[in-house]
Amino acid sequence: MPSSSDSSPRRAWIRRLRRARPAVPDWVYGLLTVLVLLGLWEYAVDHAWINAYRFPPPSKLARTFEALLERGFPRGVTTDVHFKATLWRILKGYTVATVFAIPLGLFVGATPLLERAVTPIITFARSVATLSLLPLAVAWFGVGEFTRVFLIAYGCFWIILTSAINAVQGVSKVYVFAAQSLGASRRQIFVQVMLPASLPRIFAGMRVALGMAFLVIIAVEMIGTIEGLGALIMEARNFYRTDVTMVGMIFIAIIGFTLAKTLAWLERVLLPWVTDLEEVQR
Amino acid sequence: MGKAIAIEHVTKRFNDEDERALALEDVSLHIEANEFVSIVGRSGCGKTTLLNLIAGFLQPSSGQVLIGGEPVGSPGPDRGMVFQQGALFPWLTAIQNIEFGPRNRGVPRRQRRAQAQELIELVRLDGFERKYPRELSGGMQQRVAIARALANDPDILLMDEPFGALDELTRSEMQLELLRIWEARKKTVVFVTHSIMEALYLSDRVVVLSPHPGRLRAEVAVTLPRPRQRSSQEFMAMYEEIHRAIF
Numbered sequence: 340m341p342s343s344s345d346s347s348p349r350r351a352w353i354r355r356l357r358r359a360r361p362a363v364p365d366w367v368y369g370l371l372t373v374l375v376l377l378g379l380w381e382y383a384v385d386h387a388w389i390n391a392y393r394f395p396p397p398s399k400l401a402r403t404f405e406a407l408l409e410r411g412f413p414r415g416v417t418t419d420v421h422f423k424a425t426l427w428r429i430l431k432g433y434t435v436a437t438v439f440a441i442p443l444g445l446f447v448g449a450t451p452l453l454e455r456a457v458t459p460i461i462t463f464a465r466s467v468a469t470l471s472l473l474p475l476a477v478a479w480f481g482v483g484e485f486t487r488v489f490l491i492a493y494g495c496f497w498i499i500l501t502s503a504i505n506a507v508q509g510v511s512k513v514y515v516f517a518a519q520s521l522g523a524s525r526r527q528i529f530v531q532v533m534l535p536a537s538l539p540r541i542f543a544g545m546r547v548a549l550g551m552a553f554l555v556i557i558a559v560e561m562i563g564t565i566e567g568l569g570a571l572i573m574e575a576r577n578f579y580r581t582d583v584t585m586v587g588m589i590f591i592a593i594i595g596f597t598l599a600k601t602l603a604w605l606e607r608v609l610l611p612w613v614t615d616l617e618e619v620q621r
Numbered sequence: 622m623g624k625a626i627a628i629e630h631v632t633k634r635f636n637d638e639d640e641r642a643l644a645l646e647d648v649s650l651h652i653e654a655n656e657f658v659s660i661v662g663r664s665g666c667g668k669t670t671l672l673n674l675i676a677g678f679l680q681p682s683s684g685q686v687l688i689g690g691e692p693v694g695s696p697g698p699d700r701g702m703v704f705q706q707g708a709l710f711p712w713l714t715a716i717q718n719i720e721f722g723p724r725n726r727g728v729p730r731r732q733r734r735a736q737a738q739e740l741i742e743l744v745r746l747d748g749f750e751r752k753y754p755r756e757l758s759g760g761m762q763q764r765v766a767i768a769r770a771l772a773n774d775p776d777i778l779l780m781d782e783p784f785g786a787l788d789e790l791t792r793s794e795m796q797l798e799l800l801r802i803w804e805a806r807k808k809t810v811v812f813v814t815h816s817i818m819e820a821l822y823l824s825d826r827v828v829v830l831s832p833h834p835g836r837l838r839a840e841v842a843v844t845l846p847r848p849r850q851r852s853s854q855e856f857m858a859m860y861e862e863i864h865r866a867i868f
Binding site: 511513514516517518519520521522523524527531532535536538610611612613614 | 676678695696697698700701702704707708709710711712713721722725726753754755769770772773779
């Protein structure tokens with residue numbers, strides 16, 4: 340009988356335990372794990388189990404971090420310069436890709452004949468690994484900023500374009516039927532039904548594209564520039580500064596994390612109606 | 622006020638070569654203004670096809686559908702449609718969903734807001750105006766769907782298994798609600814359902830279709846006064862009659 344067992348001291352104790360558990364947030368466990376691993380790493384280097392030169396310990400990385408902020412690497416090019424350069428390139432390339440891909444994708448997706456006509460081109464362009472275009476892009480545009488931004492935009496463009504096309508085509512017909520029976524015109528249906536119904540999938544594509552932007556940026560910063568986090572890592576490699584490389588990686592992770600969170604926040608603000616379930620399904 | 626629907630020798634085939642693609646064959650049916658007619662039958666009997674012909678989503682291969690004496694053209698606001706669950710616009714709140722039709726037909730903001738508020742009260746959703754569909758239960762969502770269809774003040778309400786996805790209790794609650802709403806706003810209702818009980822409980826007349834090809838099998842006038850007792854002798858006798866007609 341549930342009522343009698345519920346009131347037993349043992350059950351009450353378990354209930355209290357369950358209620359008590361959320362007091363420790365989930366991230367604490369993750370943080371503890373990381374701290375333990377960092378401690379082990381430091382300890383292992385101290386006892387010369389692993390090479391401090393190849394695997395600079397956390398204490399060394401902390402000093403490097405400080406040095407990069409103050410003096411920079413190469414000397415004079417401080418971290419904020421690298422940060423700004425990388426962030427700007429990503430924002431430019433990503434924004435250009437988004438601004439062109441979304442309207443075009445919506446248009447193509449809503450025009451079946453056009454969609455059939457351009458599908459082979461899109462499939463091909465999407466399959467071309469963006470970085471394999473690097474030599475060609477350098478030949479066309481030189482090794483300047485334009486090439487870097489172009490390659491980021493290229494990588495993102497096809498992903499967002501495809502997601503926008505699929506999004507429009509995936510809009511449930513019942514929404515369109517409902518809108519028609521409510522007397523909406525074709526234009527009203529496009530703007531007020533197709534567009535909002537497509538947005539969750541377009542956002543999913545934008546998230547994937549952001550990952551692509553990071554893949555491309557690091558590689559394109561490895562040529563022809565000393566500014567940017569990719570350049571920082573590359574320069575560090577030339578001087579066998581594994582510590583600088585690692586700190587550079589951490590910087591990249593910080594930008595990536597921040598941008599991904601910003602995009603997620605934007606999605607929550609713009610699409611408050613999207614359920615968590617749908618987020619998982621996407 | 623409702624309008625009469627005349628379905629005259631309507632045949633609908635989806636593919637000219639394939640005999641099985643004959644969804645409806647020579648169906649004739651007259652529905653009076655303000656009448657509540659249910660269409661029942663097994664899957665594939667063409668119930669939904671018939672509804673879509675009236676709605677204007679489909680055109681008959683031969684024969685014609687007349688509404689108030691006029692042939693049906695494309696879908697329009699004179700025929701409100703209530704679908705099975707999941708047809709509300711998830712990006713609009715309850716009241717925005719209800720306002721969708723009037724807004725796109727250019728009804729001024731203040732006027733359409735007042736109408737929508739009235740409909741919210743009619744379907745008893747006061748306090749849920751600003752909720753998104755996902756925040757509403759299945760029954761509440763269908764209340765919004767009915768209000769949305771009524772917002773254009775249509776002559777005809779077309780309902781395609783509107784309560785099919787609801788649990789038993791919510792379903793009977795919604796049936797009662799629909800009758801109340803239908804009393805308040807007289808409309809011609811065409812109601813497609815799988816449930817003989819539901820059809821008998823709601824309608825003035827139950828139309829039975831048989832599958833492959835979809836033909837009109839039987840028509841049963843239900844003259845029992847409302848609210849009906851599902852366990853009454855007459856009710857059960859009619860249930861048996863329709864059941865026999867289907868099988």
